[in-house]
Amino acid sequence: MTLSIVCDGVSPQVAVSPRGQNRGVATRIVRRNRTIAVGALVALVIILIVSLVSCGSGGGGQPASDLPVAAPLPPYDTTLTDASVRTIPLVTVVEEAWVADTAEKTGIPARALAAYAGGAVRLALTWPECGVTWNTLAGIGWVESHHGELFGDVIKEDGFMSVPIFGLPLVGDGTMNIPDFDDGNFDGSADFDRAVGPMQIIPQTWAAWNVDANGDGDPNGQQVDDSVVAAANYLCYSSATMTTADGWKQGLWSYNQLDSYADDVRAKANEYAAAMGLR
Numbered sequence: 001m002t003l004s005i006v007c008d009g010v011s012p013q014v015a016v017s018p019r020g021q022n023r024g025v026a027t028r029i030v031r032r033n034r035t036i037a038v039g040a041l042v043a044l045v046i047i048l049i050v051s052l053v054s055c056g057s058g059g060g061g062q063p064a065s066d067l068p069v070a071a072p073l074p075p076y077d078t079t080l081t082d083a084s085v086r087t088i089p090l091v092t093v094v095e096e097a098w099v100a101d102t103a104e105k106t107g108i109p110a111r112a113l114a115a116y117a118g119g120a121v122r123l124a125l126t127w128p129e130c131g132v133t134w135n136t137l138a139g140i141g142w143v144e145s146h147h148g149e150l151f152g153d154v155i156k157e158d159g160f161m162s163v164p165i166f167g168l169p170l171v172g173d174g175t176m177n178i179p180d181f182d183d184g185n186f187d188g189s190a191d192f193d194r195a196v197g198p199m200q201i202i203p204q205t206w207a208a209w210n211v212d213a214n215g216d217g218d219p220n221g222q223q224v225d226d227s228v229v230a231a232a233n234y235l236c237y238s239s240a241t242m243t244t245a246d247g248w249k250q251g252l253w254s255y256n257q258l259d260s261y262a263d264d265v266r267a268k269a270n271e272y273a274a275a276m277g278l279r
């Protein structure tokens, strides 16, 4: 997720977007470093243009308010509980046949879709009042990293990126200016902070919401199940419910304070719903 620091000073530890804050401007750049082999590091920087948001000043306008089509929960083992769903690998939560069929219809890579769909089920059991849907999570995943494929990489079957994704250094050069929070432990740099992984989570947010959802015992921002559940938990923390237009707006606004961001996520979420015959 593009996690951004909340600029009004409220809960900065859970802010989700590294979007810049230059008022009224419109440039977001995402950089990805490529790590190859033992001891060898080749940094490949790729640029993505996005809009920057005015932070907490209203300069970015008000978030869009329409609620995207809410895709129903995918089929899953209904004996799962709030407790048990936390103990099984996220990729096993939703029936494989549904994932395969839905991946074909929507064009979402199956491994990413399994994480979004499993995340929606997991949150339905662990945070039932939230109601975050798989198509909203998929919309975010597409906007953030094109499901991990923005730079030509892929999410592997084990859920890890084929090449780790890192966002642009958040040093105020067309971005937010966020001092180093993690001493490089999460984002690989003790000089600055940057967003990490397919859902683009910044260190402060990861510190608050890191989770192990694939069952390997290690919360890892470059692993799609861990990343998606952390993002979903953050959305649900930020909004009382994602089932109303205002609630959905609040969740997306906390994630990224930019009208076009919510618009982009909504459009993609609706596209995925339409691909499933939902209106």
Ligand SMILES: [Ca+2]
Pocket: 180, 181, 182, 183, 184, 185, 187, 188, 189, 190, 191, 192, 193, 194, 203
């Ligand atoms: Ca850092």
Ligand SMILES: [Ca+2]
Pocket: 211, 212, 213, 214, 215, 216, 217, 218, 219, 220, 223, 226
């Ligand atoms: Ca993990």
